[in-house]
Amino acid sequence: MLPSMSSQKNQEKTKTEKAGSPVNYFKFLGTAGARFVMARQLRASGGIYLELMGQKIALDPGPGALVRMTHSRPPIDPAGLETVILSHKHIDHSNDVNILLDAMTAGGLKKRGVLLAPEECLDGPEAVVLRYLRDYLDRIEVLKPERACRLGPLTVRTTCRHEHEAETYGLKFYLPGLVLGFMVDTKYFPGLLPSYRDVDILVMNVLRAREAEGDYIKHLTVSEATEILKELKPRRAYLTHFGMTMLQADPRKVAEKMTAETGVEVLAAYDGLTVTLDSLS
Numbered sequence: 001m002l003p004s005m006s007s008q009k010n011q012e013k014t015k016t017e018k019a020g021s022p023v024n025y026f027k028f029l030g031t032a033g034a035r036f037v038m039a040r041q042l043r044a045s046g047g048i049y050l051e052l053m054g055q056k057i058a059l060d061p062g063p064g065a066l067v068r069m070t071h072s073r074p075p076i077d078p079a080g081l082e083t084v085i086l087s088h089k090h091i092d093h094s095n096d097v098n099i100l101l102d103a104m105t106a107g108g109l110k111k112r113g114v115l116l117a118p119e120e121c122l123d124g125p126e127a128v129v130l131r132y133l134r135d136y137l138d139r140i141e142v143l144k145p146e147r148a149c150r151l152g153p154l155t156v157r158t159t160c161r162h163e164h165e166a167e168t169y170g171l172k173f174y175l176p177g178l179v180l181g182f183m184v185d186t187k188y189f190p191g192l193l194p195s196y197r198d199v200d201i202l203v204m205n206v207l208r209a210r211e212a213e214g215d216y217i218k219h220l221t222v223s224e225a226t227e228i229l230k231e232l233k234p235r236r237a238y239l240t241h242f243g244m245t246m247l248q249a250d251p252r253k254v255a256e257k258m259t260a261e262t263g264v265e266v267l268a269a270y271d272g273l274t275v276t277l278d279s280l281s
């Protein structure tokens with residue numbers, strides 16, 4: 001049964017990494033989106049690290065995830081990972097998946113751990129997970145739309161399939177009194193919203209400050225993200241996965257404006273930001 005979301009509404013808070021590792025938290029190992037920001041490492045591109053209900057999870061480990069983990073303060077031991085999740089195959093989300101699977105399993109000496117990924121990451125001409133590493137894992141879960149999966153005591157659900165160039169799903173983590181959602185890469189479309197209505201803390205990949213010039217842009221713009229927040233009204237939102245136009249616009253200023261327009265507390269993520277979910281401790 002999924003936990004109630006009504007209690008302990010105001011107890012989560014943000015901490016810097018100096019405060020040490022809390023019980024339930026997630027950390028932005030990188031906040032880069034788009035090719036230039038990633039290629040020049042104007043922002044790091046390591047994805048998200050989560051510790052939730054004792055489960056240690058790497059979500060979308062882009063280029064540098066391993067280094068960002070080991071250089072984190074305090075360091076995050078990749079050998080302690082239990083789960084790696086790919087929302088989709090794009091290189092800024094999957095580049096370090098193989099090295100993390102190798103680290104998680106001690107190079108195959110320990111058969112352990114779970115990989116969650118869409119079928120496209122596992123099969124076909126652009127599969128991104130090396131085959132020899134798959135035997136090292138306890139299990140591989142193929143992500144499908146609107147499905148639940150257990151990671152020990154933790155329930156994870158996928159959202160609807162996003163509209164993106166690759167097969168892509170958002171992820172939701174169900175904690176006692178709180179649902180944490182990641183609206184990863186997607187074009188805006190009305191069918192996106194129902195999947196996210198139960199989310200309390202929403203992390204949004206908002207790549208572009210400017211309006212999309214054409215239908216081929218498969219990422220959220222600031223104005224689309226603003227409309228989404230007006231509709232969903234989560235308790236708090238974090239912006240991440242920034243492209244050049246976002247960096248030029250200054251994500252903190254964008255977030256302030258979005259807060260004023262939506263009434264939702266919107267914060268701009270930065271590399272190394274740790275978000276503590278104190279209601280669970």
Ligand SMILES: [Zn+2]
Pocket residue numbers: 088090164166185
């Ligand atoms: Zn993508």
